[in-house]
Amino acid sequence: MNASIRTLTPARFWLWMLGFIAFTALCVIIAPLFGSETINFSRALNFSYPIEENTDRFILFAIRMPRIVLALVTGASLAMSGAAMQALLRNPLASPFTLGVASGGTLGAALMIFIGVGATAFAVPGTVLGAFVVSLLTLALVWALAYRSGRLPTGMLLLAGVSVNFLFGALVLLLQYLSDFEQNFALIRWMMGSLDTVGYDSVWGILPVLVLGSIALFMHARAYNLLALGDEAAKTAGVNVRNLELTGFIAAGLLAGAAVSQVGPIGFVGLIVPHAVRMIVGPDYRLVLPGSMIVGAGFLVLCDLVSRVVLAPVELPPGIITALLGAPFFLSLLRSKAREVVV
Numbered sequence: 001m002n003a004s005i006r007t008l009t010p011a012r013f014w015l016w017m018l019g020f021i022a023f024t025a026l027c028v029i030i031a032p033l034f035g036s037e038t039i040n041f042s043r044a045l046n047f048s049y050p051i052e053e054n055t056d057r058f059i060l061f062a063i064r065m066p067r068i069v070l071a072l073v074t075g076a077s078l079a080m081s082g083a084a085m086q087a088l089l090r091n092p093l094a095s096p097f098t099l100g101v102a103s104g105g106t107l108g109a110a111l112m113i114f115i116g117v118g119a120t121a122f123a124v125p126g127t128v129l130g131a132f133v134v135s136l137l138t139l140a141l142v143w144a145l146a147y148r149s150g151r152l153p154t155g156m157l158l159l160a161g162v163s164v165n166f167l168f169g170a171l172v173l174l175l176q177y178l179s180d181f182e183q184n185f186a187l188i189r190w191m192m193g194s195l196d197t198v199g200y201d202s203v204w205g206i207l208p209v210l211v212l213g214s215i216a217l218f219m220h221a222r223a224y225n226l227l228a229l230g231d232e233a234a235k236t237a238g239v240n241v242r243n244l245e246l247t248g249f250i251a252a253g254l255l256a257g258a259a260v261s262q263v264g265p266i267g268f269v270g271l272i273v274p275h276a277v278r279m280i281v282g283p284d285y286r287l288v289l290p291g292s293m294i295v296g297a298g299f300l301v302l303c304d305l306v307s308r309v310v311l312a313p314v315e316l317p318p319g320i321i322t323a324l325l326g327a328p329f330f331l332s333l334l335r336s337k338a339r340e341v342v343v
Helices: 010-033 055-089 101-115 126-146 154-178 181-192 201-218 221-227 231-236 241-263 269-281 285-309 318-342
Strands: none
Touching: 010 055, 010 269, 010 285, 055 154, 055 201, 055 221, 055 241, 055 269, 055 285, 101 126, 101 154, 101 181, 101 241, 126 154, 126 241, 154 181, 201 241, 201 285, 221 231, 221 241, 221 285, 231 241, 269 285, 269 318, 285 318
């Protein structure tokens, strides 16, 4: 076991988790208080007459709360996916979009917008269906390109993901060039990412994947600690590296794919949050994985709050806020890694 990983006692585990839960709870409490419209909370919490006749109650419970819940599950999914990718690739600069999931989802949505598919079976929006299906196909393609003789070399996985990103990015540009003004506008709005929702349909599109994916990753948290020592060390300790990589690859991809299909490619959450949690609690994935899920949920709620109030009444896409925060963070990571190499 990595010498930098301390013995994890139940008391230490719950101390950190309660701290992270307190952060996210604070974000959830603050978020409904602000927005482009000022609401009267005493009136909003008055349930004596129908919601249709109570504007404050409608804004709080039909607009702001669904948006906050969507931000929670989206942020949790992206952060968990990023933590898993960083564990699999042994690289703190990895993110959910390393696998090309974002570009695959964007291509799927672009195809649906280009051919004019609206609602599909079970009233699922065409962009959601297209983004999720192509995200899954992207995972299969990247796996097929990277997998070699029973192994999944991290270098090959990174190269495959980067190649697919470039290819799908070019195809999206082609579709944009061939699209009319209305199609281009719809695609650009989708590519910016949005948490704008009424009701909880988008939440139910992510939540089951989040539950199953997080369970699959939590079950292998100790194995990820061993994997950090190298493939051979992990095998010696009894870890089935191939199954671990396959499970982590699928879980991380599904988490990112489900989030991207519902809200678009909101970047940097899966890069910033796991790295920040690792800086706080250390490299133990028994803490990093659940911590990333909880903090990621609160982080995106906070970013969405900023996007709603910074230029109110105009609402910015939350992807812009995460990018403005993430780009400097990514550059600082690169500088710190460069210093390590020089030393």
